[in-house]
Amino acid sequence: MTQPNSDHDPGISGLIEENILAIHQLVNLLNSLPAECYRQSFGAKKPQVIGKHVRHIIDHYTALLSASSRPGALLDYENRHRELVLETDRKAGRDRLMGIAQQLQDQWREDCEGELAMLHNSAGAQQVVSTSVERELVFLASHTIHHMAIIGMLAEQAGMEVSSDFGVHPSTLRYLEKQAEGLARSA
Template sequence: MSPIARRSFPPREGLLEENLLALSQLRHFVGDLAPEHYRQAFGHHGRHTLGKHVRHIIDHYDALLNGLEADGDVIDYERRRRDELLEQWPHQAARRLAEIEAVLAASIDRCPSVRLGQTYHLGDGELVLETSLARELAFLTSHTIHHMAILGLLAEQIGIALPEAFGVHPSTLRHWQREASVPVSARSA
């Protein structure tokens, strides 16, 4: 039996909890931000703001939820709303994150399989792939944490302190927990 076949992966509820934890951390971070910090431009061309990264995360969850609600259950991350108000006003984004948390928690049991739509611009077609809610939740955890790590770097540049676990993937947190419980002498180099 291969090592992958023997591994037990977290149930869909575990993936949901990872997403809800990330969304909650993000909501608390955003809810405490002043609009001027939320909209402050970073980078050589000034294209990066905390608000744009938060809006991008929200767009992806909205795409998932829209796909779960729509006939045919097709999730399309390319056809995102891109609501500029969510990247301008942190309290509006925090409210939307709270709504997403509530809807996501209520949606977990009603959709065992979904399809993922992807538009390829090399032709005029659209590829629709079979996927699952669990797979999409795993993707969204990684995607959200990736952008939260960027948010953490940007926030540090303007003196905003964040908890140590902000922007850290749950697998890394579990690794840190295991490492903390192993005596230093027993750790490999």
């Protein structure tokens, strides 16, 4: 996975690119994933399902895209749509992810009005906190990659071959790249 260079300030376009790279990596895995594997339960006590992780990722992007497109709307990650078809239909999940990638590009072609208000629920108490589109794109990239790591493990349990950089955060990939460069120079 090619990562954006962190040595310069790419603005929102770099954040969007990082999210789109992760989404495309997930879409590529879904393209090769058998449909039954998308719905398969893994684990005895707390079943894990690839489709549920995909739906969860989609819900979070949808929340940001929706809140940021309506002036005065609150970003609320807790009250998500949770569309069952996105958990059970691999193609529906894949298609929605591709649509989200396109929306990310279309909605913020250039710098955006970044201020957002987010509804946060902490121990049952709700509060409104200030955030920004940029901050939420950083969160969503990490959140997506975290769930991709789980998806990757589940796919491997089902016998699929998963790329070694699937579900690995860009900062870790940059670190490993620097480590490899250091070893090559010292050899």
